[in-house]
Amino acid sequence: MHIFERAKQIALVNSAGSILSWDQETYLPSGSAEYRSEQLSYLAAHAHGLATSPEYLKSLEDAESSDDGTDTTVSANLRELRRESERSVKIPTDLVARESIAQSAGHHAWIAARKDSDFSVFAPHLQKLLNFALEKADLWGFKDEPYDALLEGYERATSTAEIASLFQNLQKQLAPLSAQAVANTTAAKPELPSGPYPITAQQDFNALVAAEIGFDFHNGRIDTTTHPFCTTLGPKDIRLTTRYEESDFTSSLFGIMHEAGHGMYEQGLPAADFGLPSGSAVSLGIHESQSRLWENQVGRSPEFWNKFYPIAQQHFSQLKNFPLEKFLKYIHRAEFTPIRVESDEATYDLHIIIRFQMERMLLNREITVAQVPETWNDLFQKSFGFPPENDANGCLQDIHWSMGGIGYFPTYTLGNINAAQLFHAATSDPEIKKATAAANYAPLLDWLHKNVHNHGASYNPTDLVEKATGSPPTTEHYLKHLSARYL
């Protein structure tokens, strides 16, 4: 069997696992969590077994030795499959199975811990998941610190040191910017007319907006979950989720624009190459650039609302006599909140930087798991000027660590940076600028298809950004965007 067929077969198994995970978050009866974790563990181990089998490695070698380099996509696929394979073979299959079980258990413990704001319930699970992360980092090997090895799994071809330096620079400029933005908001006190914004009306409006910006419901759908996400269950099966607040329709709407951004990336990948690097997203930092571009560059722009505010007014009677100008002030407010997912553009990255620092300290054994709440609160206090009122709104707020996702957080800020840079490059084209100004997004999506989506994982993330925008990722456009919007 050709290596590409094998890779596609592994994608069948992994996407089957994604269906089970999606169902776990959306519809699973409460009594069935344990068995579901066994089903997931089996599929994860089976996929890993396939990807590390002698037959797989033999097929890869055969294809490499017969590759004459004339088809650059083939060569890129072989190069990336080799890179992935070198990581995979270092991890024993039984570790994959055990880690999958620990992730399920950790996830459930985290839900309970967060509900009661009781870190002690989650601590032994976090310790276990941290041990898995350290074990894997050791197996993979790393240049400077364990974080490098984990980061590579989410954002290839960068380093912890590079991220740290980028973040240090960003924080320096973001600290005064966000403080000023928050001060402005505090003075203006922008408000939204009070709810309820009926959930069915929110669902209608969300679906209308998602379709209008280009999400294809023929190959996707929206469901409701506690924690919104986007997942790919097949090349033409992209599922978004959201949650609804009756007091504020914008929370779910921007959530859906965010997830639809992820979804349109997945829908823009070459479907025939599903399972191959050329048919896969390149990194989480690029993935997040797509979600943040649609959520923030587009969704929070005045141009978007010139067109969609009248439609929102038809859906929500409260808005009838509420002027667009006030609405824009409301969605451009900046606040120091303890919760990352409720935070605005002007303060978001400060939340990420705390998590990055925490993870690094944990992996470098500079702090213990028991010290997580205290360290979190200290770092938060330093950035925001007040401590979170409890651990539920502090170190227990995020789902990521509970599912073993250590090293994941920096990609959010990379996404913000890339989103601004890509949006700036796309709208430098006068046709796209004009269309976007009229809230016609087909040309923008087209540009993203051509310059980002269609390439899959054929280039490294920074090379992809440079190819698309003419320069490697820089904070320049992002900071300009934040200043323009918030100052």
Add this chain to the structure above:
Amino acid sequence: MHIFERAKQIALVNSAGSILSWDQETYLPSGSAEYRSEQLSYLAAHAHGLATSPEYLKSLEDAESSDDGTDTTVSANLRELRRESERSVKIPTDLVARESIAQSAGHHAWIAARKDSDFSVFAPHLQKLLNFALEKADLWGFKDEPYDALLEGYERATSTAEIASLFQNLQKQLAPLSAQAVANTTAAKPELPSGPYPITAQQDFNALVAAEIGFDFHNGRIDTTTHPFCTTLGPKDIRLTTRYEESDFTSSLFGIMHEAGHGMYEQGLPAADFGLPSGSAVSLGIHESQSRLWENQVGRSPEFWNKFYPIAQQHFSQLKNFPLEKFLKYIHRAEFTPIRVESDEATYDLHIIIRFQMERMLLNREITVAQVPETWNDLFQKSFGFPPENDANGCLQDIHWSMGGIGYFPTYTLGNINAAQLFHAATSDPEIKKATAAANYAPLLDWLHKNVHNHGASYNPTDLVEKATGSPPTTEHYLKHLSARYL
């Protein structure tokens, strides 16, 4: 690995496949059907590969040779795993994969064919699925006719000849009984107050009734599909589906009581033995006895409605001034309808007998696929006195053949017969009779747990019925029940 561990591992894979199938019927985006069929095909082939591997057979032999017979459950499990294994090894894995793809394609073609009432769209798929059935029957081998080999997969330890003789006898008595029942209904013209019966009220009432008769929502749920079913996605994850008609709430309600009957059987199986014969349903005929028992013996009984009619009246304002007596007449009406799933107890088995005859003729090559519509209409005319108005309401009405389920239909009538016999035996206990008369169903469910569910597949279906009721399956109680209710 012990053979029981291997069997449980195969159940992990098969139940993962069931999740994919459930999602296919409930939430799959329309563009993704083809890839889903590939995912399902992979999992089916993988499970079959595990069940026919040399390692599996070696483990089975090892366990057999070390079984000293002291644990009857162990011995029964080994006996049944051996029986299943002997069937499995006769089918090549690639046939499983190809058949799975053909079933998905057939299912989609059937949907289109039925929609347009165009048999020619489905015919080539039916031919393909029939060929698979014949190929498998030849591989399995059979005593008298190919039908024997297929029937064994749904209802073990019986024969086509036995079913034919049972059905012949039943038809003889059912023909005058159903004609009289229909004549009575035609004279009385029972009606339900007109709708709409709001779907949300139907959902509330269905859930209330399902919980009240004993379906455990902690380990299960209800969703909406075009074709109602019950499926098991894990030992504690039983999913029911239904559809809603705004003009008649009883359609969905009896559907849910039916599916909940299946579901309570699954929930009553020993969860720790999930994947072993002792933790699996024994046959479709016994499965259907559980669904029909709750739907018809319980759900259409006056005792049930003495308690639940006032609650229904609270849910549906139309019923407020509609007397219980008239309502009972409505749910006890008998009609000659072309559609099996809309037919009543008094006429249901006449529909099944047609299907059984059709399948037998197809497998014995007495008719061709092209002759299916004509033969169907002839047989229908003979039983019901008029032909179906088109193929959508004739030979295209059922989902079963489109998914390769040839040999499945007789189990519906076996279910009706067994339901009556089991209900009669259970209510021969004065305590259960008393509780059931007061619509308190915990003792009845308890009896079913003890006498049917807990045994899993440890006994053959007829032995199980004899153990529970004191006699092998007979039409006696079923015909008595129908006479009492409909004449």
